[in-house]
Amino acid sequence: MSVRMEGKKTLVVGGGQPASLHVGIGRAISETFAREGAEVCVVDRVLERAGETAQEITAAGGRAHAIAADVGDPESCARLVNEAHALMGRIDAMVNNVATEEGDNDPLTLEVDGWQRVMDVNLRAMWLTCRAVLPIMQEQRSGTIVNTSSVGSKTTGGSMFAYGISKAGVDAMTQKLAVVFAPWGIRCNSVLPAWVATQHSMDGLMQAGFASSEEEIFEMGRRANPLGRMGTAWDVANAVLFLSSDESCHTTGVNFPVDGGTTSVIGGYQRPKNAPQPH
Ligand SMILES: NC(=O)c1ccc[n+]([C@@H]2O[C@H](COP(=O)([O-])OP(=O)(O)OC[C@H]3O[C@@H](n4cnc5c(N)ncnc54)[C@H](O)[C@@H]3O)[C@@H](O)[C@H]2O)c1
Incomplete structure (x- = not known):
């Protein structure tokens, strides 16, 4: 059995998707961490959702807790970190995975309230959970943060104007935190999924x-x-596992695409005429 996160205390914000045909990214990250030996605090807006992921982990022999918090509320962001810290005694790895596109639109149709909601949930919340966890990690002299961004931070398409800008902010914040907190042994990276x-x-x-x-x-x-x-949620979870484990101990400030090559293409992707058919 591999134990790449043995003994690590981890916090996954936005990990409470109910079991469904297509597993969500936060749930896949939580289950992957637990499978690799970590204790996991699963946070979601709805307690039952966080509870479902936590139960799945404990049923498989792992250690997990469920916490309810709406990250759109600034005070909840600090509270969820403090609760996780009280439950586990330390926080070695935090993953910020929550995002919304509710109220988003194209640049001319988007309303101010829609813009604000997307920025608050996708960007402000990640800053606030980081602001709460960083002093804990400074005290520990170690810790990792992985923020879920999107290829939408780098590319344009569809009507998700505020969403893409919020994710560009996530990437920028990730790099700034990486540089400022590196002297305390804290690493901060983002992952950029596409079409999961x-x-x-x-x-x-x-x-x-x-x-x-x-x-x-x-x-x-x-x-x-x-x-x-x-992509699948497991593809993203495996990248997050690497960035949260000691295997990536010399990697920080990276915006890491998990996108099948999407961000390496200029213009619409043209499959070569002599390429084999996709599976
Ligand atoms: N699925 C994709 O194709 C894709 C592509 C690029 C990026 N992403 C990013 O991956 C992440 C997860 O995406 P997903 O497809 O698994 O979506 P998802 O909706 O299943 O996951 C988001 C989780 O956050 C929770 N949540 C939502 N609002 C919340 C709030 N205010 N407070 C607390 N929890 C809240 C949801 O209950 C859910 O468990 C998001 O950050 C998304 O932007 C997804």
Whole structure:
């Protein structure tokens, strides 16, 4: 059995997706950490959702706790970190995974309230959980933070204007924190997924009228990037595992794409004529 996170106390904010056909990224990260020997505090807006992930972990023989917190509320961001610290005694790795696109739109249609909601949940909340955890990690003289960004931080498409800008802010904040807190042995990186087959994204793409069936979404995914398939939550979780484990001990300030090659392409991706068919 591999134990790449043995003895680590971890906090996953936005890890409480209910079990569904397509697992969410935060749940996959929580389960991956636990499988590799970590104790995990799973945070979600809805306690039952966090509880489902925590139960799955404990049923498999791991250690997990569930905490309810709405990260749109500034005070909850500090409280969730303090609760996790009280439960586990230290925090070795924190993952900020919550995001919303509710109220987002194109630049001319977007309302001020929609802009504010997206910025508060996607960007301000990550700053506030970092602000709460960093003194704890300074005291420990060690710690890792991984923030879930998106290829939308670097690329443009669709009507998610505020979302992309909030994620660009996440990448910038990640690099700034990495530099400022490196002397205390604290590392901070972000991951940039693209087209991940989670329940949230599958439902969102169909509701927005991009596709009328899941098969159609997978087909679009096969053509969207050089590796020829949509990502899975486990692909992202494995990158987060590396960035949170001691294996990446000399890596900080990185905005790490998990995107099948999407951000390496200029213009629309053209599959070479002699390339084999995607799986
Ligand atoms: N799925 C994709 O294709 C994709 C692509 C790029 C980036 N991402 C990023 O990955 C992350 C997870 O995406 P996902 O597809 O698994 O979505 P998801 O909605 O399943 O995950 C978000 C989690 O955060 C929780 N949450 C939402 N609002 C909250 C709040 N105010 N307070 C506390 N918890 C809250 C949700 O309950 C959920 O558990 C997000 O940051 C998203 O921007 C996803």
